[in-house]
Amino acid sequence: MMTNTKTRYGGVARFFHWTIALLIVTAFALGIIGDNLPRNADTIGTLKTLYSVHKTMGVTVFLLAVLRILWALSQPRPVPLHPDNRLETLAAEIVHWALYGTLVVVPLSGWIMHAAEVGFAPIWWPFGQSLPFVPKSEFVAHAAKAVHGTAVFVLLGAVAAHIAGALKHVVIDKDATLARMTKGAEAGDPTVVAHDKLAPFAALLMWGVVIGGALMFGTAQGAAPATTDASESTTSSASDSPSEVLSEVPEWTVTDGSLTFSVAQSGAPIEGVFGTWNAKIAYDVETGAGTTQVNIDTTTLTLGSVTSTAIGPEFFNTSAFTTSVFEADIVRLDAGPVHQANGTLTLIGQTVPVTLEFVLETDGTTATMSGTAALDRRDFGMGAGYADESTVGFAVDVTVNLTAQLSQ
Known part of the structure; x- marks a missing residue:
């Protein structure tokens, strides 16, 4: 079955989940490798390839994330298996929505940063090097870089919490939470009131603080265009x-x-x-x-x-x-x-x-x-x-x- 029900994830949702997860892990690894390679004539070609792949994967994640969110909004979401544990369920919901935010904010801010400056490594076809309404601007590039760097830490924290929660369900609770995403297993009571409506608003508030803080404190170097004193x-x-x-x-x-x-x-x-x-x-x-x-x-x-x-x-x-x-x-x-x-x-x-x-x-x-x-x-x-x-x-x-x- 390709669509979701209240007790299982469909094939489309599972495809989005695991494909995006693989791309994120790979892109993050390439970024770490690139940041730790020396900058010289011998490594310039390798660096260019690494960062081109990193950026292209990021743009791919962004587009898949938009499709994933639209699909999720059109589908029922499987109910929590422990609805009586309200605090844990709410925390899981907030992490879930925070992850959705990172899948948009992290790659989009990276793409804006690339578009605002002449990027060292091009984004590969079929994606372009520029974005509508993004000018070539050192200030915009600095602002996007600040948001990108801060959002990466949110992504790491959210992924760590997500993995920890999944392991808890497997090791401690011994339930089918993970199996629903790996093989589409049926689990849960479909009569349960599904999800706390507070979670998306809490995640949205968190992202407002993260982006606002990054723009306020992370763009000091780009606060004004470089001009002659x-x-x-x-x-x-x-x-x-x-x-x-x-x-x-x-x-x-x-x-x-x-x-x-x-x-x-x-x-x-x-x-x-x-x-x-x-x-x-x-x-x-x-x-x-x-x-x-x-x-x-x-x-x-x-x-x-x-x-x-x-x-x-x-x-x-x-x-x-x-x-x-x-x-x-x-x-x-x-x-x-x-x-x-x-x-x-x-x-x-x-x-x-x-x-x-x-x-x-x-x-x-x-x-x-x-x-x-x-x-x-x-x-x-x-x-x-x-x-x-x-x-x-x-x-x-x-x-x-x-x-x-x-x-x-």
């Missing part, structure tokens, strides 16, 4: 000043801006952001000449799901090199708005010539600038273990946007 541009110490800023050239103070870069990750572009940097700019509107020095706090780098790898010893090595410096002379090309900043970029102990081409528009005391520079990570000795572009591209495209005010 404009005050840094005016409070640099003497050591932050350009080695040779033309004293007779007007100085400009950066009031707003962003510093980002893009690199190919497994063939797909992924964007990095430096949260803190400051710039000292001297520029003469009449001559179109000047100088600049940009100081970048590399410890504020975020690069989607691979941030920990990016700041590690094979790439930015922020534990040893916390600052990058770009020093350049500014020249205007022809008489238009196009300029070049020709200078050097010092990064992880290597100094390399770099040209930043940008468009500059000035209106009295306000200037807006947008520019790009093309780098090659190999020039700085970055990612030496990633000898080809199948995992990490060689080309790095840097984009700078800023607004500055003429200093008085």
Whole structure:
């Protein structure tokens, strides 16, 4: 029989139960293995496969869980075998509904996290990489990650309680509770008032607390988008000043801006952001000449799901090199708005010539600038273990946007 009765589970319910259980155990094991593998060139392919399988299984669990819940709502649920033990029955009911919640919240929050950032490992066909109404947002990714991580602990607790209850029925009560789910055995009194209506509301309240708490306390790092601290541009110490800023050239103070870069990750572009940097700019509107020095706090780098790898010893090595410096002379090309900043970029102990081409528009005391520079990570000795572009591209495209005010 495929449908439920008041004394047995049907084939459909048993299929959902054991299939989802197997997927959860496998996905959890893959996540643990992936989290404990070292991050280097030798393991990148394995990690990508592990996390792709983990994510794809998670999405599969989510879709099966939705079908399972819809099926359960349309079916009678077998009655408890010990209805007189009200406290135990209520606890079992709450765990049951909490488990239903984890089957939705855990994989869905993981999918939202993946969709909000450029994921390191893609979700496999036929599922997509994005979700409707989920923007590419570091803040959304942080929020989803906080919910996902917290919900996993609820899942572990609920599964542990569920297994403990099943073992009690087998070892202590010696009844057919487990047999009803393993082989569809008949057990129980169909005349019993089936279930406590308080349980789903208690589980719903618990999930409200869990999700609300995760969002409140777990998203501190993603509470605001990473942006330049404009005050840094005016409070640099003497050591932050350009080695040779033309004293007779007007100085400009950066009031707003962003510093980002893009690199190919497994063939797909992924964007990095430096949260803190400051710039000292001297520029003469009449001559179109000047100088600049940009100081970048590399410890504020975020690069989607691979941030920990990016700041590690094979790439930015922020534990040893916390600052990058770009020093350049500014020249205007022809008489238009196009300029070049020709200078050097010092990064992880290597100094390399770099040209930043940008468009500059000035209106009295306000200037807006947008520019790009093309780098090659190999020039700085970055990612030496990633000898080809199948995992990490060689080309790095840097984009700078800023607004500055003429200093008085």
